[in-house]
Amino acid sequence: MKFTSLLATAAMALGLATGAMAQDKTKVGFVYVGPVGDGGWTYEHNKGRLAVEEHFGDKVETVFVESVPEGPDAERVMTQMALEGADLIFTTSFGYMDPTINVAKKFPKVKFEHATGYKTAPNVSVYSARFYEGRAVQGTIAGRMTKSNVVGYIGSYPIPEVIRGINSAFIHARKVNPDVQFKIVWAYTWFDPAKEADAAKVLIEQGADVILQHTDSTAPQAAAQAAGNVITFGQASDMSEYAPMPRVSSIIDNWAPYYIARTQAVMDGSWATVNTWDGIGAGMVGIGEISDAVPAEVKAEALALKDAIASGSYHPFTGPLKKQDGSDWLAEGETADDGTLAGMNFYVEGIEGDIPN
Amino acid sequence: MIVLEKRPQPSRAWSMATPLVAVLATMFFGGLLFAALGKNPVEAIGTIFWEPLFGEYAFYYRPQLLVKGAPLVLIAIGLSLGFRAGIWNIGAEGQYIMGAIVGAGVGLAFYPMEAFYIFPLMVIAGALGGWAWAMVPAFLKVRFGTNEILVSLMMVYVAEQLLASMSLGLLKNPEGFGFPGSRNLQSYASAHNAELIEGTGMHWGVVAALIAVIFAYVLLNRHMTGFHIRLTGEAPRAARFAGVKPARLILFCLGVSGALAGLAGLFEVSGPSGQVSIDFNVGYGFTAIIVAFLGRLHPVGILLAGGLMALTYIGGEIAQGSLGLPAAAIQVFQGMLLFFLLALDLLTNYRIRAARKEVA
Numbered sequence: 001m002k003f004t005s006l007l008a009t010a011a012m013a014l015g016l017a018t019g020a021m022a023q024d025k026t027k028v029g030f031v032y033v034g035p036v037g038d039g040g041w042t043y044e045h046n047k048g049r050l051a052v053e054e055h056f057g058d059k060v061e062t063v064f065v066e067s068v069p070e071g072p073d074a075e076r077v078m079t080q081m082a083l084e085g086a087d088l089i090f091t092t093s094f095g096y097m098d099p100t101i102n103v104a105k106k107f108p109k110v111k112f113e114h115a116t117g118y119k120t121a122p123n124v125s126v127y128s129a130r131f132y133e134g135r136a137v138q139g140t141i142a143g144r145m146t147k148s149n150v151v152g153y154i155g156s157y158p159i160p161e162v163i164r165g166i167n168s169a170f171i172h173a174r175k176v177n178p179d180v181q182f183k184i185v186w187a188y189t190w191f192d193p194a195k196e197a198d199a200a201k202v203l204i205e206q207g208a209d210v211i212l213q214h215t216d217s218t219a220p221q222a223a224a225q226a227a228g229n230v231i232t233f234g235q236a237s238d239m240s241e242y243a244p245m246p247r248v249s250s251i252i253d254n255w256a257p258y259y260i261a262r263t264q265a266v267m268d269g270s271w272a273t274v275n276t277w278d279g280i281g282a283g284m285v286g287i288g289e290i291s292d293a294v295p296a297e298v299k300a301e302a303l304a305l306k307d308a309i310a311s312g313s314y315h316p317f318t319g320p321l322k323k324q325d326g327s328d329w330l331a332e333g334e335t336a337d338d339g340t341l342a343g344m345n346f347y348v349e350g351i352e353g354d355i356p357n
Numbered sequence: 358m359i360v361l362e363k364r365p366q367p368s369r370a371w372s373m374a375t376p377l378v379a380v381l382a383t384m385f386f387g388g389l390l391f392a393a394l395g396k397n398p399v400e401a402i403g404t405i406f407w408e409p410l411f412g413e414y415a416f417y418y419r420p421q422l423l424v425k426g427a428p429l430v431l432i433a434i435g436l437s438l439g440f441r442a443g444i445w446n447i448g449a450e451g452q453y454i455m456g457a458i459v460g461a462g463v464g465l466a467f468y469p470m471e472a473f474y475i476f477p478l479m480v481i482a483g484a485l486g487g488w489a490w491a492m493v494p495a496f497l498k499v500r501f502g503t504n505e506i507l508v509s510l511m512m513v514y515v516a517e518q519l520l521a522s523m524s525l526g527l528l529k530n531p532e533g534f535g536f537p538g539s540r541n542l543q544s545y546a547s548a549h550n551a552e553l554i555e556g557t558g559m560h561w562g563v564v565a566a567l568i569a570v571i572f573a574y575v576l577l578n579r580h581m582t583g584f585h586i587r588l589t590g591e592a593p594r595a596a597r598f599a600g601v602k603p604a605r606l607i608l609f610c611l612g613v614s615g616a617l618a619g620l621a622g623l624f625e626v627s628g629p630s631g632q633v634s635i636d637f638n639v640g641y642g643f644t645a646i647i648v649a650f651l652g653r654l655h656p657v658g659i660l661l662a663g664g665l666m667a668l669t670y671i672g673g674e675i676a677q678g679s680l681g682l683p684a685a686a687i688q689v690f691q692g693m694l695l696f697f698l699l700a701l702d703l704l705t706n707y708r709i710r711a712a713r714k715e716v717a
Contacts, residue, residue, distance in 0.1 A: 035684060065677045067684040069639035072629035076421055077674055083414045084679060095636055098541055118534055157635060158525060160535045188521050188635075343535040356525070 026088065026267050028052060028259075029081035030064040031074060033093035034191055040216030040236035041190065041253070042066065045092045045115075048255030055260045059267070070095025078103040082110045088266045090259065091115065100124060111271050113262060116161065118342070120273050127258060130279030131161070132341070133309045134251035135168035135212075136316035137287050137302050138233050141249060142210045143173030143180050144298040145231055152203025153184045154196060154213040154220060158355045160344045162214050167348045168316045169212055172305070174350055182351055183208055193219035204230055211246075221247055231293065238288040249302070250288030257283050277338065281310045317341065322349035360712040361703070371705045376651060376658070379697035380665070386697075387690040396680055404680060405672030405690075418671055420558025424629050426667035428453070428621040430566040430660055432645035434573045435614030437654040441577075442589040444610045448494065448509030449618040450642025451516035452487035456619025457626035458523050459486025461633045464548035465528060465540060475547040479623060480561075487619015488612050490516065495611035499604045505611065517638065524635045539633040542626065550628030562624030566663075569617060573656040582609065618642060647695045669694070 030049050034042035049062050063086065065077045074096045081089050082103060088111045091100045097117035104112045104124045112124045120126055142151050151173060155162050166184060173180045183206055185199040196215045200223035203211060211232045213220045218239050224230040224246035232242065234250025258276065265271040278284035287306050290299045308314035319330030324347040330336060347355060384406075388398030409418035432449045439446050446452075460483030467475050494508035523529075528539040542548045553559045577583035589596040589606060597603075621641065626633060648666050652659030673687035 029678070063678050063681070065674055065684070068674075070634065070636045071631075071639065072424060072625075073639060073670075073674075075629075076425075076671065077678065079417060080414070080675060080678055083417060094536065095538075095634055098543075098631060102543075118536070157521070157537060159537055188518065345535045 025059060025061045026056070026263060027084075027086045028060055028062045028263055028266075029078075029086040029089040030062065031068050031077055031081075031089065031091045031093075031096060032064060032066040033068060033070065033095070034216070035066050036064070038191055038216055039218055039239070042092070043237050044253040045090070045255055048259040049090075051256035052259045052263050056263065056267075060263060071099065075099035075102055078112075079106070082107040086110060088113065088263060088271075090262075111262075111266055120275060122273060125262075125274045125276070127274075127276040127278075129253055129284040130277055131251060131253075131285055132164045132168035132316055133279040134285045134287060135165045136172045136309065137306050138212060138249065138251060139169035139172030140176055140305055141233075141290070141294060141298060141302050142169065142212060142231075143175065143177035144301070145248070145294065146173075146177065146180060146210045148207045148209045149177065149179045149181060150207045151180060151182050151210045151212060152200070152206070152208030153182055154199045154203070154211065154215055155184055155186045156190050156214050157188060158186060160342060163347070163355060164341055164344045165214055166351065167344065170351050171321070171348060172316070176301070184351075184353060186356060187215055189215065191216045193217040196220050197223045200224060201227075218242065234288055240288065243289070244291030244293045247291070248293050249290045252286035252288050254284055254286045279309065280306060281312060323347070324349055324351055360710055361707040362710050364706055364708055367705045371701075372653065375701040375705060376653065376662070376698060379651075379694060379701050382697045382701070383690065383693045387693055390686060390689060391682065394682065394686060396682060401676055401680055401682060404676045405669060405687075407672075408675050409668055409671045412675075418675075420552075420556060421671055422664060422667045423558035423563045424560070425670055426663040427560075427563040427566040428625055428641045429645050429648045429666055430663035431562065431569055431621040431624075432614075432618045432642060433648040433652065433659045433663060434566070434569040434656060435617030436645055437649045437652070437656070437659060438573065438576075438586055439610035439614050440590075440649055441654050442586040442606055442610055443593070444607055445506045446491060446494070446509050446611055446614045447506050447646065448491070448512045448642070449614060449645055450638055450640065451509070451513035452490045452615040452618035453622035453625075453642045454513075454516040454520050454638050455490040456483040456487035456622030457630075457637060458520060458528070458622075458633060459483060459619070460623030461539060461542060461548075461626045462523075462528060464542060464545070464627065467547065468540065468545060471547045473547070476550070476627070479548060479627060480620065483619045483623025484616040485619070487622065488616040490619070491611045491615020492608075495608050498611075499607055505607070509611075513642070520633070520637060521635045524633055524637075528633050530632075537635055541631045543628075543631040548627055550624050560624065560628045562621065562628060565620055565624065566660075570656045570660050577656070582606075586610065618645075647691075651694065651698055666691075 032042045036042055036046040052060060053062050068074050068077050078089055090113045092115045094116045097114055097119055100112050100114045101119050101121060104121050108123055114126050116128045117126050153166055170182050183203055185203055187195050187199050189195055196217050197219040200211050200220035204227045209230050211220050211224050211230060213235045216236055221232050221239055221242040224232045230246055231248045232246040234247050236253050238250045238252050239247050315335040317336035319334040320332045321330040323329045384402050388402050391401040392398040436446055436449055460479040463482040464475060464479045490512060493512055494505040497503040497508055498505045524537045530538060530540045550560050585601045588599060589601055648662045649659060652662035669691055676682045677684060
């Protein structure tokens with residue numbers, strides 16, 4: 001009897017204490033799909049979380065749960081965060097979309113931010129990055145650097161996000177090198193070092209001397225290093241440990257500015273539902289240091305393209321462009337609208353092979 | 358010198374006690390692990406085992422224990438029948454996926470029609486999907502003598518590829534803007550495996566798991582097939598003399614475990630999960646193997662083991678969120694549980710003795 005009442009008092013005291021703390025601090029939760037040490041996608045989101053902590057210091061408290069499967073487990077983790085007083089929760093994988101909406105309904109006062117999805121609510125915003133802008137820069141370097149004119153591409157899943165990247169890289173590789181061909185391998189995973197390494201080896205055996213990847217591990221970098229004379233690009237994270245060769249540059253997800261801005265908005269009470277899709281200009285997509293393995297004039301060309309995209313004077317999907325089947329897509333000078341880009345399910349003219357489904 | 362001496366008969370007392378001792382050992386060594394990571398071990402263990410049941414938010418976590426535990430128990434019950442007879446179905450994960458795909462497929466085929474018979478049809482289809490997937494290793498074993506461990510495991514990878522294909526192709530939500538994943542069955546009333554009583558976590562999968570426990574108990578203790586299963590596992594030669602037909606037993610055990618895994622998948626996809634998606638499966642089929650052994654292949658034991666496993670999952674997540682423990686530490690903790698259980702199993706069959714030094 002005594003023991004239980006003691007516990008009850010302790011629990012109450014604890015509850016009061018955390019309640020009081022929650023008053024002063026803004027609590028921000030992060031739900032990760034992979035381990036924070038994946039070196040790619042989740043690693044960068046976690047860097048964003050650390051940036052929030054550093055920026056606000058004592059004014060915030062952040063919590064995170066890693067390797068959360070998409071589905072009911074994610075729903076439970078989000079609910080747990082909301083119950084324990086989180087004011088703002090970032091859910092950082094596409095598969096968290098429906099769970100985020102479900103939990104948001106139950107906690108109307110908690111703000112939710114879902115990465116890469118499309119469902120919003122009064123307390124749910126969505127955000128994503130225009131990685132295809134980085135792919136344009138990557139494609140330019142790839143087109144210039146390839147000697148075999150074969151560029152290998154490791155796709156994860158045939159979804160709009162990935163197809164957009166392939167198209168953007170291809171368009172810009174072709175622009176500087178009309179003979180370039182893309183060989184695409186679908187790994188059907190976001191993170192599986194063994195499969196990614198196999199895919200890279202297959203592509204290299206088929207003559208590719210540039211490997212682009214839309215998967216998160218550094219295994220393709222290692223495979224390229226072992227093969228020699230093959231160049232790669234860091235994906236999601238800088239992967240600079242493979243510079244200057246094979247990694248000649250990278251596309252870096254930089255979530256920190258967004259996470260800081262949204263946390264600030266919650267503190268100010270100015271948070272509102274938004275649909276954010278930022279690119280190089282806003283700093284959400286970064287281009288990693290272009291290494292010395294790239295000739296100076298190619299580097300200059302790539303950086304000029306980057307600047308043009310950043311300033312908004314150039315859109316990576318500018319006509320004239322045709323679809324793979326030869327039908328017209330964009331007329332001369334026309335740029336793609338976001339709706340088409342968001343649901344992109346076709347290759348542009350010149351890419352060989354079909355999108356699997 | 359310490360020697361192991363084989364017991365003439367497995368010790369009943371140790372057989373009952375090892376799961377408890379294993380849990381205690383896991384708590385102790387897990388505590389050391391957490392301490393090494395710089396966390397208060399008592400607080401960490403307390404968070405994992407206490408918070409979900411009696412903590413401040415237990416009203417939310419208790420129903421979640423049912424949601425998490427039900428598929429584990431349902432699958433483990435099926436597996437335990439085969440395991441008792443020495444028939445090793447390692448591919449429950451694949452059968453779980455197939456149950457979900459086939460069951461959800463039947464439901465989605467009716468969309469947007471509303472009718473009372475849709476959900477029952479999905480349940481039947483889910484069970485058949487899992488059953489059919491398990492029949493592949495069963496048939497190959499009976500007909501060609503292949504190893505069911507390998508075949509059933511390989512079939513998991515085939516099922517995973519099929520799941521990805523379904524999420525991106527045939528079952529993809531036509532209103533999903535080209536993104537992968539099926540329609541959400543939670544918003545399709547006739548196909549939704551909703552909570553039977555709001556806020557309790559009780560859905561049809563939980564009911565099915567409880568029925569499976571009772572069914573397995575009766576089967577093993579009161580039925581000829583159950584007797585044959587036990588006999589084959591304990592004394593294969595005697596079983597042959599008693600007229601047990603091995604082929605029939607293989608088909609039965611793999612079939613039942615496949616059907617139950619399929620049911621678990623169906624109840625999950627139509628309820629807590631809601632949609633067929635690329636990463637729908639989260640390892641219930643493999644974790645259920647641990648649950649089956651943790652529960653000593655006994656129906657009631659499995660029920661308790663499923664609850665315990667669910668507790669470590671949910672408590673583990675809480676510990677991650679509130680104490681900042683890494684996910685890997687929680688996984689090591691769960692791994693320890695099986696490790697200690699298997700290690701301590703030795704005591705069931707062997708006695709530890711201090712051997713007297715022999716004079717040369």
